[in-house]
Amino acid sequence: xxxxxxxxxxxxxxxxxxxxxxxxxxxxxxxxxxxxxxxxxxxxxxxxxxxxxxxxxxxxxxxxxxxxxxxxxxxxxxxxxxxxxxxxxxxxxxxxxxxxxxxxxxxxxxxxxxxxxxxxxxxxxxxxxxxxxxxxxxxxxxxxxxxxxxxxxxxxxxxxxxxxxxxxxxxxxxxxxxxxxxxxxxxxxxxxxxxxxxxxxxxxxxxxxxxxxxxxxxxxxxxxxxxxxxxxxxxxxxxxxxxxxxxxxxxxxxxxxxxxxxxxxxxxxxxxxxxxxxxxxxxxxxxxxxxxxxxxxxxxxxxxxxxxxxxxxxxxxxxxxxxxxxxxxxxxxxxxxxxxxxxxxxxxxxxxxxxxx
Numbered sequence: 001x002x003x004x005x006x007x008x009x010x011x012x013x014x015x016x017x018x019x020x021x022x023x024x025x026x027x028x029x030x031x032x033x034x035x036x037x038x039x040x041x042x043x044x045x046x047x048x049x050x051x052x053x054x055x056x057x058x059x060x061x062x063x064x065x066x067x068x069x070x071x072x073x074x075x076x077x078x079x080x081x082x083x084x085x086x087x088x089x090x091x092x093x094x095x096x097x098x099x100x101x102x103x104x105x106x107x108x109x110x111x112x113x114x115x116x117x118x119x120x121x122x123x124x125x126x127x128x129x130x131x132x133x134x135x136x137x138x139x140x141x142x143x144x145x146x147x148x149x150x151x152x153x154x155x156x157x158x159x160x161x162x163x164x165x166x167x168x169x170x171x172x173x174x175x176x177x178x179x180x181x182x183x184x185x186x187x188x189x190x191x192x193x194x195x196x197x198x199x200x201x202x203x204x205x206x207x208x209x210x211x212x213x214x215x216x217x218x219x220x221x222x223x224x225x226x227x228x229x230x231x232x233x234x235x236x237x238x239x240x241x242x243x244x245x246x247x248x249x250x251x252x253x254x255x256x257x258x259x260x261x262x263x264x265x266x267x268x269x270x271x272x273x274x275x276x277x278x279x280x281x282x283x284x285x286x287x288x289x290x291x292x293x294x295x296x297x298x299x300x301x302x303x304x305x306x307x308x309x310x311x312x313x314x315x316x317x318x319x320x321x322x323x324x325x326x327x328x329x330x331x332x333x334x335x336x337x338x339x340x341x342x343x344x345x346x347x348x349x350x351x352x353x354x355x356x357x
Contacts, residue, residue, distance in 0.1 A: 198220055
């Protein structure tokens with residue numbers, strides 16, 4: 001039986017003293033977005049000059065000061081991430097009108113610059129469509145030329161690596177990598193540079209004040225990224241944990257996790273999400289198998305039988321690299337201490353149909 005461990009540190013992530021150097025394998029996070037009004041209070045609490053700049057209508061100065069607040073976190077990430085580790089940062093740009101002047105504030109470009117300055121190597125990134133039906137999404141002068149602005153309905157997942165490619169040297173490391181493989185059709189979808197199939201997360205929090213200061217991303221985002229850039233048993237870090245979506249996705253994926261969060265009022269939301277992850281994770285595993293079976297039927301009808309077979313589950317696969325992948329359904333979650341959880345998993349799933357309970 002496999003066990004993973006998860007802990008939450010309710011403290012600022014600027015230093016991450018709770019973590020030793022090179023102790024995290026993957027970072028998946030989404031920081032507060034500079035120049036988005038819902039996060040003004042968070043930034044001003046850390047630097048009062050930001051509030052003064054906003055009050056004076058000095059947007060550029062406020063933008064730069066907000067990113068200076070985030071800067072130490074990117075530097076700390078470089079220390080705690082292992083060589084070859086990947087960092088995925090979800091960020092949206094902002095639009096804002098100050099003193100009658102409308103402007104785009106390119107958060108993704110500033111984070112890209114600061115991560116490179118911290119020593120990270122930028123890799124090809126992902127755009128995902130965060131579509132909205134809000135009546136005011138069209139900005140400016142409507143149908144009249146020159147004074148209207150295009151909609152801003154996408155966000156960036158910036159991807160970085162610390163140093164060179166990660167190496168898997170021992171026989172056990174290589175086997176675990178093979179067992180953590182993706183389906184061929186998942187690879188084709190997930191490693192596309194544009195995602196159009198994600199939906200924004202609905203937030204279910206009793207405390208309206210907390211909800212207004214939080215912007216959770218959809219569960220599917222960290223779930224994909226964790227499978228794309230880590231192997232089973234790795235440790236996933238989120239320095240801006242928020243409602244705990246990355247922690248829940250790490251549990252579902254069979255990874256360990258550590259999260260930092262300054263808003264202690266989010267504890268109960270994180271706790272509820274963690275306690276309820278077993279059926280959510282197992283349904284996602286079932287969906288992966290259903291989708292694969294549907295893909296196999298369609299591809300066989302178009303191109304004939306697939307050439308390879310998964311040795312564990314017995315279903316057809318496209319490539320030899322998928323021959324050893326298997327699934328580990330969750331069986332239980334329990335709290336093991338203050339802000340700590342353990343998750344237990346079943347063994348290998350045989351026959352292509354998991355015995356989820």
